[in-house]
Amino acid sequence: MKCNIFGKRILFLGGFLMAAMLFLQPTFAYSIPKTIRIGLESSFKNPGSISIGNTSILVGNTAEGEFFEGGSINSNGGFVVEKDLGSYIKLEHSFSSYRQALECADEYKEKGFSAVPAYLGEELWSVYILGSSVAEVEDAGDYDASKAETSAERIIIKSGREAVAVSGDGVILQITAEDNQGIVKLGDKQYRGALELQGSASGIIVVNELPLEEYLYGVIAAEMPASYHEEALKAQAIAARTYAITKIGCHPGKSYELCDSIHCQVYQGVSAETERTIAAVDKTCGELAYYNDKPIEALFYASSGGYTENSENVWGNKVDYLRAVPEIAEAGDNNWEKIFTAEQITSQVTAKGDTIGQVRDIVITKIAPGGRILELKIIGSSGEKVLSKDAVRTYFSLPSKLFTINQKGGGVISTQQNSVAANSVVSAQSDSNSIVSSIATNGIVVLQQEDYLGENGQRQEVSEIKNTSEEKDTKVSRNSFVTTNTEVQNVSISTATGGGTFVFQGAGNGHGVGLSQKGAQGMALQGYNYEEILKHYYQGIDIK
Missing domain, CATH: 3.30.70.1070 (Sporulation related repeat)
Known part of the structure; x- marks a missing residue:
């Protein structure tokens, strides 16, 4: 059953995500629009x-x-x-x-x-x-x-x-x-x-003008598999609705408010609709995610790989509700590997206009508490190139920033099934001889590096994860994990092995800030409802 939300008053958060930073701007009174205008840039790019x-x-x-x-x-x-x-x-x-x-x-x-x-x-x-x-x-x-x-x-x-x-x-x-x-x-x-x-x-500019809720029908299945659990789909519907509201205006000078590509949200019209995704929109009709009574920028991505990321470690601005949290039960195998020779990296660097000569080494210089690499230096024979924040991922077209290079670096994440009971903590040893802590949560083991050699040659703690839940069953309560160390660590980790090859091994897919879609699916399969899912990934929010 379709809903009617026209005329509903909200406080509109006039911010949107650009390529390199998160803008959070002053709020103002705003009505949920009767219709929304979508530029079909991806499907019909200036055809004759x-x-x-x-x-x-x-x-x-x-x-x-x-x-x-x-x-x-x-x-x-x-x-x-x-x-x-x-x-x-x-x-x-x-x-x-x-x-x-x-x-x-x-x-x-x-x-x-x-x-x-x-x-x-x-x-x-x-x-x-x-x-x-x-x-x-x-x-x-x-x-x-x-x-x-x-x-x-x-x-x-x-x-x-x-x-x-x-x-x-x-x-x-x-x-x-x-x-x-x-x-x-x-x-x-x-x-x-x-x-x-x-x-x-x-060419021809094509704009689709339609009710907001019907727009979401064409978004949800394009952004999340329609086969996912109902509660995960409902969480995605609220995230997509809230994101659309806060994203309006991100195409200044254009005749439309949002586009149909990943720049805004993927929208494929009726072709992407299914009964299950339509139901997820209808059952959450008009619901938005708020922080301090303002709609949030409900960022989402495919997979965190075991630990989400703080907003300032990706774009620059600290956002209170976009805090790093451990996954409770991320679904699927989210590990990946990419191998580059020094010659291949040299070619990539040169093609991007960076003249540093022949690549000799990649040195990791900053690591986030959750294990993501925040900064690294590509060392060449005649210079160096520094990559920071999300450029660490996008420069090499990597799925995520949660990786090691030649088994050296930040957190080691595993999504293998394990029989260890939820909430138990055991010690383990990684392949690179880093000390790690294994937190078994609902059959998913998250291996988090605990310390490594820093610039001064002393072992430095990356992150201590504490389980504050008093529950002892296999369902971990929402927000039951907190990090006691949120500082970015400055390090100097050379990854060259002398073999001329750099093996990137990591987990996750996407920027890592906000809702993990595979994490939402995993939580839903464990019995969490859509509000619990959203409140895990967006800290301190309300749904209304």
Whole structure:
């Protein structure tokens, strides 16, 4: 059952994630929008033409969230939308329906003119005539005429080779479907709501305008497997809804509020929808995650590998609710390995414009309490390159920052199944002879390096993890783990072995801040509900 959240007042957190830092800006009163505008950048990146598979469409435009029907157009073979840079003469007369404009255009066609109905907005139409002069048009009919502006924004709709409509001067045309249960078939995808089609210098800009909740239908299954537990899907729905609200405005100067790519959230329209993901949205309708009564930036990613990360260790700003926490039960095997030769790394560094000569070593210089590498230096024969924060991951296109190089570095994470009871703590020895602490939680063993040699040659503690839960069964209570040492450690760990090869072994996938999707699945399978899941990954929040 669909919900109605229009008019609900919230405090809007005007922040969004950019490539290199997290911006948290002042709050202001805000209403959950009736509709949201999604730029289909990923699915339709400035195409020269787009096919519409529907046989009956409504042409119109939207003003203040309301769609005005300009008229119905039918075609047994569907439609094609193209940019239109033609030079038109326009009639200085408006018609109150598409049918009237079409009849007028047909009269001019009978006289040898190339005429087509032109949409002027709301319910108004005119007729545009291609390849003629004002005098010729006026002599042939009863209406005054003038030269239409040539615009890169104009688009034309065709049925076969015949033009059936163009957008008038300054009008941005939208379409909805009269058939197919109101779902527009655009190219090989399908979308709810209205599709705005506007020409540009590089192609056609496509914007999908639809209710926020229906937008989420196309997000959840695109961001999380539909087979995941219901509680994990509901947690993802609230995270995605909250993230969308706080992300609005991250495309300044564009005609849309969010895009359909990972820059915002992956959105695939009806093609991605399933009954289970729709239910997750409907069952959490209108619910948002708040911190101090403000919607949060509900960041999420695939897998932490065993331990999430503090926001300041990835982008720069400390955010109170984005704190590093151990996983309770992350699902699946999240380990990975990548091997590079010194020559390959040299080539990568050079290709990025960094001139440091032949790569000799990679030195780890900073490690976070959870084991992620926060800074390293690539040592070359004629210089060095320092990578910090998320660049440690993205520079080499690594899945995460939680890794060792040639078995040296930060935390060693294992997602292997283990029979040790939950809440028990045992000692273990890693392959690199670092002392580690194994915390068995619900069958998932997290191996966390406890100390290593620092710059001064003394052993330094990385992190001590304390279990404060009084529960003794196999379900660990929410927020039952706290770190007693949250300081980033300065170290100097050379990873070169003399063999000319650097083996990166790690766990996790993504930036590691906020909700781990595989962690949410693991918690759901252990019996946690969506609120408990969200409150584990976003510390101190409320759901309402």
